[in-house]
Amino acid sequence: MTIVRSPLLEMVDLSVQIPTRRGTVQAVNGVTFSVRAGEAVGVVGESGSGKSMLALSIMQLIPRPGRVVSGRISLSGRDLLQLTESAMRQVRGSEVGMIFQDPSTSLNPVLRIGRQVAETIEAHHPEADSWQRSLDMLRSVRIPDPEQRLRDYPHQYSGGMRQRAMIAIGMANRPKLLIADEPTTALDVTVQAQIMDLLRSMNADTGTAILLISHNIALVSRFCSRVLVMYAGRIVEEGPTFEIFNRPKHPYTRALLTALPRIDRKLPEGLTAIAGRPPDLAQLSAGCAFFDRCPDRMETCRTDQPPAFSVGPRRSARCWLAAKEDPS
């Protein structure tokens, strides 16, 4: 008998708009997905896909003048969008942690690292021995010589160590969900491998679900069990990682995979580029956003935005070509 767990995080029909001089930018456009407890889910996409805005919307950190215009974000059944800012502050750093691409801008340069980890603990657990917990956290993120390094300032840490410190801060209060937005993009590949290994153990040891946002498809394929592919503010394909990257159903996913240079083989025919550019998010048509660049486009794609069709268990593709596979 299978037990269906209710999801830890559930996003339903979320839309985020940013008013600009050129018009209203639809940064996130009707996004629906869920993350189960302990799951590692990846969000892949290129610039303008909306993946970072998605992450910020969960944390209610969308920079003004952007704002959520519709939808629901439930964490353990509670709609985050309905919370007051002070209630949301309770959620941030304790139930949901977040780590960003550039730790140099997230760490306070004039506070010792130990203090910054302790601060996040004290904000939610004023009774705790925060200094000891801080030390434990630095140890758990494998910072060598933690008793000494606690007293260092961020500039005394290398890039990889700063990211570890960010993970320590993000995980200090044992959140149920850790959002990692391009956590290794600014790091060397060997350091990236160390950080991903650390995140993998944290996911396994603490049961914290991880939402990994990245443009690095190979990285996501190695780390996440499920993946969402985003394009122009929408999820165009979603499902188990192996399925998505080995049998993609959306033309964008397919195009992305053939444009990807591979380290494990040389493609004698070269890379197949995707012609053209992503659409202007302030001037989206009523049809499919990928229409101009899609090798498989049909007339109906020009005028009608396809819904997300179900093409398997927990698998969907937002493409008219997938319509015939949908049982409903």
Next chain:
Amino acid sequence: MALGRKAPGVRREQGGASQSEPLLQVRGLHVRFGNGVRAVDGIDFDVAPGETLAIVGESGCGKTTLGRAVTLLLRPTEGQVVFDGIDLTKLGQRKLRTARRDLQMIFQDPYASLDPRQRVGEIVGEPLRIAGMEAAARRKRVAKLLDMVGLGGDMAGRLPREFSGGQRQRIGIARALAADPRLVICDEPLSSLDVSIQAQIVNLLVKLQAELLLTYVFISHDFAVVRQIATRVAVMYLGRIVELAETERLFRAPGHPYTVSLLSAVPTLSCSKISDDQPQLLAGDPPSPARVPTGCRFHTRCWLRRQLGDPSICTSEDPALSGDGQQKTACHFSAELLAGNSEHRRLDVGTNG
């Protein structure tokens, strides 16, 4: 038109080097900075006409400094840069300016490398203006260049801010090609670009190389792109080349333990349901280039040294880069590594990958 020079666009007569000689020869190159940083610490290599030599390495390895030293954007502390038979390090500013027309550079950041207040036509035409080409001829050539890089010739009147990152990179390429160079140093030209745009730029660079008989030195940290376009690869660590090999040889049978570590750290697209864990072969951070370890500079992080029981030669003797035309390594135990290579991750999925 400046004296003694043919118009750009016309293949110039070659300098001292004959067709079979290397186009670029770097010998004993050192770049030391005032704070004790040995960014480039003794580098020798050749670049043959028509090839693409990739230079890879992580932050602090010196690859960007090397690129700038070779184009003489910064003066090497020591060593020779012989381009087309002429040692650039011995030239004064004027002669260097002339020599540099054949040796151009494409930069990493398409947002920082274009003057935001100049129109595209001026940016691309600047090398031609400096060479003394007249305005009418310049306009014609600029239109042709913009066309060659896939931008319309009518874009010349626009400002850089009207273009996307990928388009700006194309403008940078057009500028580099304006004076009809023979060698182009590409310093991380794809790093700021999305995957789908990267593929466009890679294809453009390959096409231009064939059409214009270009030679490339391609500086990058992206191994996947390197495998796709390089003929040979030089791996740098702390200011030195630790491995220099033909591309497929490097990926299938790396001869230096650092190369093995680097390659094993790069995630490959997972083709199986079972995620295989890569062995964690490299610990810690690289030492500072101001405090290069004695003996072999990689010994402090070398898994092979540990595996072989810490042989003393690794801490006492600095290995020279040695080998043959197909593969050179700077490691005392390269032979042992190559013999035991089947135990480590090899990157030859073969024809059905």
